Amino acid sequence: xxxxxxxxxxxxxxxxxxxxxxxxxxxxxxxxxxxxxxxxxxxxxxxxxxxxxxxxxxxxxxxxxxxxxxxxxxxxxxxxxxxxxxxxxxxxxxxxxxxxxxxxxxxxxxxxxxxxxxxxxxxxxxxxxxxxxxxxxxxxxxxxxxxxxxxxxxxxxxxxxxxxxxxxxxxxxxxxxxxxxxxxxxxxxxxxxxxxxxxxxxxxxxxxxxxxxxxxxxxxxxxxxxxxxxxxxxxxxxxxxxxxxxxxxxxxxxxxxxxxxxxxxxxxxxxxxxxxxxxxxxxxxxxxxxxxxxxxxxxxxxxxxxxxxxxxxxxxxxxxxxxxxxxxxxxxxxxxxxxxxxxxxxxxxxxxxxxxxxxxxxxxxxxxxxxxxxxxxxxxxxxxxxxxxxxxxxxxxxxxxxxxxxxxxxxxxxxxxxxxxxxxxxxxxxxxxxxxxxxxxxxxxxxxxxxxxxxxxxxxxxxxxxxxxxxxxxxxxxxxxxxxxxxxxxxxxxxxxxxxxxxxxxxxxxxxxxxxxxxxxxxxxxxxxxxxxxxxxxxxxxxxxxxxxxxxxxxxxxxxxxxxxxxxxxxxxxxxxxxxxxxxxxxxxxxxxxxxxxxxxxxxxxxxxxx
Amino acid sequence: xxxxxxxxxxxxxxxxxxxxxxxxxxxxxxxxxxxxxxxxxxxxxxxxxxxxxxxxxxxxxxxxxxxxxxxxxxxxxxxxxxxxxxxxxxxxxxxxxxxxxxxxxxxxxxxxxx
Amino acid sequence: xxxxxxxxxxxxxxxxxxxxxxxxxxxxxxxxxxxxxxxxxxxxxxxxxxxxxxxxxxxxxxxxxxxxxxxxxxxxxxxxxxxxxxxxxxxxxxxxxxxxxxxxxxxxxxxxxxxxxxxxxxxxxxxxxxxxxxxxxxxxxxxxxxxxxxxxxxxxxxxxxxxxxxxxxxxxxxxxxxxxxxxxxxxxxxxxxxxxxxxxxxxxxx
Numbered sequence: 001x002x003x004x005x006x007x008x009x010x011x012x013x014x015x016x017x018x019x020x021x022x023x024x025x026x027x028x029x030x031x032x033x034x035x036x037x038x039x040x041x042x043x044x045x046x047x048x049x050x051x052x053x054x055x056x057x058x059x060x061x062x063x064x065x066x067x068x069x070x071x072x073x074x075x076x077x078x079x080x081x082x083x084x085x086x087x088x089x090x091x092x093x094x095x096x097x098x099x100x101x102x103x104x105x106x107x108x109x110x111x112x113x114x115x116x117x118x119x120x121x122x123x124x125x126x127x128x129x130x131x132x133x134x135x136x137x138x139x140x141x142x143x144x145x146x147x148x149x150x151x152x153x154x155x156x157x158x159x160x161x162x163x164x165x166x167x168x169x170x171x172x173x174x175x176x177x178x179x180x181x182x183x184x185x186x187x188x189x190x191x192x193x194x195x196x197x198x199x200x201x202x203x204x205x206x207x208x209x210x211x212x213x214x215x216x217x218x219x220x221x222x223x224x225x226x227x228x229x230x231x232x233x234x235x236x237x238x239x240x241x242x243x244x245x246x247x248x249x250x251x252x253x254x255x256x257x258x259x260x261x262x263x264x265x266x267x268x269x270x271x272x273x274x275x276x277x278x279x280x281x282x283x284x285x286x287x288x289x290x291x292x293x294x295x296x297x298x299x300x301x302x303x304x305x306x307x308x309x310x311x312x313x314x315x316x317x318x319x320x321x322x323x324x325x326x327x328x329x330x331x332x333x334x335x336x337x338x339x340x341x342x343x344x345x346x347x348x349x350x351x352x353x354x355x356x357x358x359x360x361x362x363x364x365x366x367x368x369x370x371x372x373x374x375x376x377x378x379x380x381x382x383x384x385x386x387x388x389x390x391x392x393x394x395x396x397x398x399x400x401x402x403x404x405x406x407x408x409x410x411x412x413x414x415x416x417x418x419x420x421x422x423x424x425x426x427x428x429x430x431x432x433x434x435x436x437x438x439x440x441x442x443x444x445x446x447x448x449x450x451x452x453x454x455x456x457x458x459x460x461x462x463x464x465x466x467x468x469x470x471x472x473x474x475x476x477x478x479x480x481x482x483x484x485x486x487x488x489x490x491x492x493x494x495x496x497x498x499x500x501x502x503x504x505x506x507x508x509x510x511x512x513x514x515x516x517x518x519x520x521x522x523x524x525x526x527x528x529x530x531x532x533x534x535x536x537x538x539x540x541x542x543x544x545x546x547x548x549x550x551x552x553x554x555x556x557x558x559x560x561x562x563x564x565x566x567x568x569x570x571x572x573x574x575x576x577x578x579x580x581x582x583x584x585x586x587x588x589x590x591x592x593x594x595x596x597x598x599x600x601x602x603x604x605x606x607x608x609x610x611x
Numbered sequence: 612x613x614x615x616x617x618x619x620x621x622x623x624x625x626x627x628x629x630x631x632x633x634x635x636x637x638x639x640x641x642x643x644x645x646x647x648x649x650x651x652x653x654x655x656x657x658x659x660x661x662x663x664x665x666x667x668x669x670x671x672x673x674x675x676x677x678x679x680x681x682x683x684x685x686x687x688x689x690x691x692x693x694x695x696x697x698x699x700x701x702x703x704x705x706x707x708x709x710x711x712x713x714x715x716x717x718x719x720x721x722x723x724x725x
Numbered sequence: 726x727x728x729x730x731x732x733x734x735x736x737x738x739x740x741x742x743x744x745x746x747x748x749x750x751x752x753x754x755x756x757x758x759x760x761x762x763x764x765x766x767x768x769x770x771x772x773x774x775x776x777x778x779x780x781x782x783x784x785x786x787x788x789x790x791x792x793x794x795x796x797x798x799x800x801x802x803x804x805x806x807x808x809x810x811x812x813x814x815x816x817x818x819x820x821x822x823x824x825x826x827x828x829x830x831x832x833x834x835x836x837x838x839x840x841x842x843x844x845x846x847x848x849x850x851x852x853x854x855x856x857x858x859x860x861x862x863x864x865x866x867x868x869x870x871x872x873x874x875x876x877x878x879x880x881x882x883x884x885x886x887x888x889x890x891x892x893x894x895x896x897x898x899x900x901x902x903x904x905x906x907x908x909x910x911x912x913x914x915x916x917x918x919x920x921x922x923x924x925x926x927x928x929x930x931x
Contacts, residue, residue, distance in 0.1 A: 101753075101754060102754060105754075164761060168758055171701075171753075171754075171757050172750050172753050172754040175697050175753060177750075199701070199704065202761045203704060203705055203708045203760070203761065203764050204708075205761070206761050206762065206764040207708075207764060207765075209765060210765060210768035210769055210772070211768070217856075221857075222856065222857040223857060224779075224857060224858075224860040224862070225772065225860060225867075227860070230779070230781055230858075230859055230860050231776065231778075231779025231781040231860035231861065232776065232779065232863075233720050233721070233722075233779075235719075235720040235721045236720055236772055236775050236776070239716055239719075239720065239771075240712075240716075240768055243708075243711070243712055243715070243768070290707075290708055294719065300721060302719045302721065303719070303723075303725040304724075304725075305725045306719050306725045542614070544614075586885065589885055589886075589889070590885065590889045594616075594617050594618070594898065597614060615735055617745065617747075617896060617897040618893070618898055619896060620821075620895060620896055621735055621736070621738075621741060621819060621895050622735070622736055622737065623737050623819065624737065624818075624819055625819060626739070629739050629817070630818070633814050633817055633818055637811070637814050640807070640814075641807075644806075647803060651796075651799055651800075651803065652796075655792060655926070657926075657930070658929055659792055668930050669927065672922050672930075673922060673923075675922070676918050676919060676923075679918050680918050680919070683911055683914060683915050683918070684911075684915065687810050688911045688912075697753065698753065698756040698757075701756060701757045701760035702759065702763065705760035705762075705763030705764050706763055708763075708767065709763045709764050709766065709768070710767065712764065712767045712770075712771045713770050713771040714771075716771030716772060716774060716775040717771065717774045717775055720775050
């Protein structure tokens with residue numbers, strides 16, 4: 001029970017050992033941004049290769065590797081961690097909690113994600129990255145030469161374990177740690193979508209774990225799961241992958257829905273229209289997310305009845321999604337709309353995402369899908385929903401929560417340049433790809449012939465990609481040049497939810513006194529009907545805090561070393577890694593660590609300074 | 612201000628009511644255990660004896676397994692205790708997804724077309 | 726954290742595993758984890774059921790499986806479920822010594838189960854069922870082996886707890902640890918119920 005906060009630690013050691021959800025959120029943000037940049041560069045390489053017919057900028061094998069790593073990195077290591085960044089930072093604040101339920105596990109989850117991602121990208125330097133697409137279908141993946149696919153399997157296994165832990169952590173945090181008065185139906189929409197997203201993670205990731213495990217058994221231990229000559233069946237892998245994979249794309253879009261709900265209602269200065277319908281629609285989307293996976297497999301040959309069932313189930317998703325679209329529009333209706341950058345992204349999201357949704361329904365028609373399958377039409381579709389939905393959501397959230405996370409506001413004028421360039425570049429890149437697909441350009445192919453009518457549209461597409469890349473550079477510049485905007489950061493948008501009731505930067509314990517929640521949009525309610533400050537639900541008292549720990553990194557290092565051993569089938573390295581891993585877990589298990597208390601006197605002093 | 616030390620051993624005895632409740636619980640659990648032994652043996656006997664036709668035996672032993680799992684979950688793991696609503700939601704959702712997976716991997720893996 | 730500020734000399738609460746916020750979090754989080762584990766095993770069962778007919782000339786279920794051995798293993802695991810239930814009852818009663826005894830009994834039964842399983846795999850291997858000989862073999866060893874790995878982890882986990890807390894008495898911090906370990910142990914038994922039914926009984930009789 002020592003008070004370890006008094007001893008000053010070095011900054012680096014502090015970040016390596018932190019279990020504070022806000023710091024972990026910030027680390028997720030920069031980790032995700034790092035991989036976002038890498039995957040973006042990979043996309044640029046592909047667009048350069050496809051700028052003109054029969055280019056030899058990239059070798060075919062390299063193209064396959066770049067293509068695989070672009071998809072894998074964007075989904076697992078960029079989009080998800082960036083959402084996790086906001087979930088980690090914002091959700092405990094929104095529900096009035098002092099931390100997440102499992103601070104240690106939270107930190108472990110982050111390091112697993114980071115080390116898994118680094119392990120996967122290490123493959124570039126050890127003889128070639130994975131080259132079987134982000135789906136790694138067997139037998140392409142089981143027969144791929146070299147160790148690239150082994151890195152894919154182990155890298156995703158390590159980072160996937162971290163994701164699962166984070167999912168459970170968010171679920172328990174939201175169920176157990178809400179402030180008094182914060183009933184489930186008073187939770188902000190972002191917290192709700194985090195909750196449903198975490199449920200999807202909990203039930204989808206184990207299927208990926210098994211899919212990757214079976215691939216590993218086949219590739220490394222000579223198993224026969226996907227070896228047809230030994231009685232194996234490759235369709236099993238496709239099912240396992242998509243039972244994970246379809247919920248995964250909803251894991252990527254639901255948090256964005258939550259972000260837009262917050263942003264739109266804040267900048268329209270109106271309560272979210274149809275709050276309970278929004279919550280209900282989120283749950284329905286989550287449920288349907290598990291019922292439609294086989295629409296990725298229409299051309300596999302499951303049979304007409306199976307295809308028809310999955311086609312109808314898929315089209316049904318348009319209903320709850322439509323409910324959400326109309327609720328956002330009706331929230332804007334009659335509101336006093338402010339066109340901040342965060343809101344611009346939210347407003348641009350609505351038509352962009354609808355376009356992706358419409359092509360989604362087209363693709364859901366299984367008979368028509370035989371024509372669309374594996375063409376650029378599909379590429380256009382999923383980039384419309386993932387960029388037009390998830391990435392716009394991430395950028396919106398970046399501008400919206402930046403003052404809370406980093407204590408300064410990003411420049412709005414530079415931000416508007418960034419927004420318009422990115423929006424135009426995005427549509428330029430992907431709109432023409434619909435038509436490229438319809439006239440027959442197959443996806444995942446490194447080049448195309450001259451004189452097929454593909455030249456102009458591919459050139460336009462590549463130009464759009466350059467615009468997006470340039471826009472992204474403006475965002476990075478914005479982060480650096482805006483650092484002086486430190487005024488008006490506590491509640492710059494006239495916010496509605498609890499995170500804006502804290503100080504900026506947020507104190508280690510979030511709330512000196514746990515707030516009492518009296519209404520949906522708790523902070524807004526106090527602004528309108530109270531004195532503009534949250535009522536306290538408890539007297540000022542010592543605050544219990546968890547101790548930091550270096551063990552998450554050691555556990556993760558052990559697991560990464562063991563994975564490395566598996567990749568090269570070297571038992572000594574596997575055993576060494578597992579010894580480190582279980583040794584650190586053992587130490588964690590037997591060491592009683594009850595954290596420390598921040599005394600009232602210190603809190604009072606900090607509260608005084610905060611004013 | 613003094614804080615409770617979570618590592619200090621807990622003192623004293625449970626209340627009379629708790630004692631009684633625990634005694635009843637122990638009795639229920641022994642009865643459940645005996646019943647589980649019984650249905651497990653029934654399942655093994657169903658298969659081991661050659662008299663019972665397969666088309667009856669398969670659904671029958673699957674049903675026995677279902678009963679035993681529910682007993683484990685509710686009598687041994689106390690899933691029916693108060694305040695376990697979310698636990699029920701998560702476990703049964705997991706069961707649902709697992710059942711979907713099993714159904715997909717046994718039915719639509721391309722060996723027969725539907 | 727109101728729980729931290731209760732009276733200094735803590736009497737035994739009715740549910741010591743859920744008496745603190747940390748305990749309640751652990752309890753709930755562990756249950757949610759079991760929900761995820763359900764899908765993990767569901768996927769393995771699915772893969773096994775999809776491939777169990779693919780013996781490709783190597784020995785198949787009806788040639789290999791001996792119901793008497795499986796019956797003994799089932800009884801051992803079922804009994805260990807009962808001993809762990811007794812451990813929990815003694816946890817709530819505040820009988821620390823009895824808690825330890827029943828937990829050790831659970832560990833012993835778990836170890837017995839594991840040795841039977843190792844013997845079983847060894848036998849099958851010598852009857853020609855290597856991991857690589859057929860898709861059936863791969864899926865069988867992966868499903869039952871994953872369960873076995875869970876048993877082994879459970880044995881190691883509970884043993885660690887028992888050694889770490891051999892003299893501590895029941896505390897607010899170790900009660901949730903014992904409780905979640907017992908939950909895990911029951912879950913292992915739940916999975917085994919499906920394994921003996923779907924793998925062994927259907928393998929012989931279906």
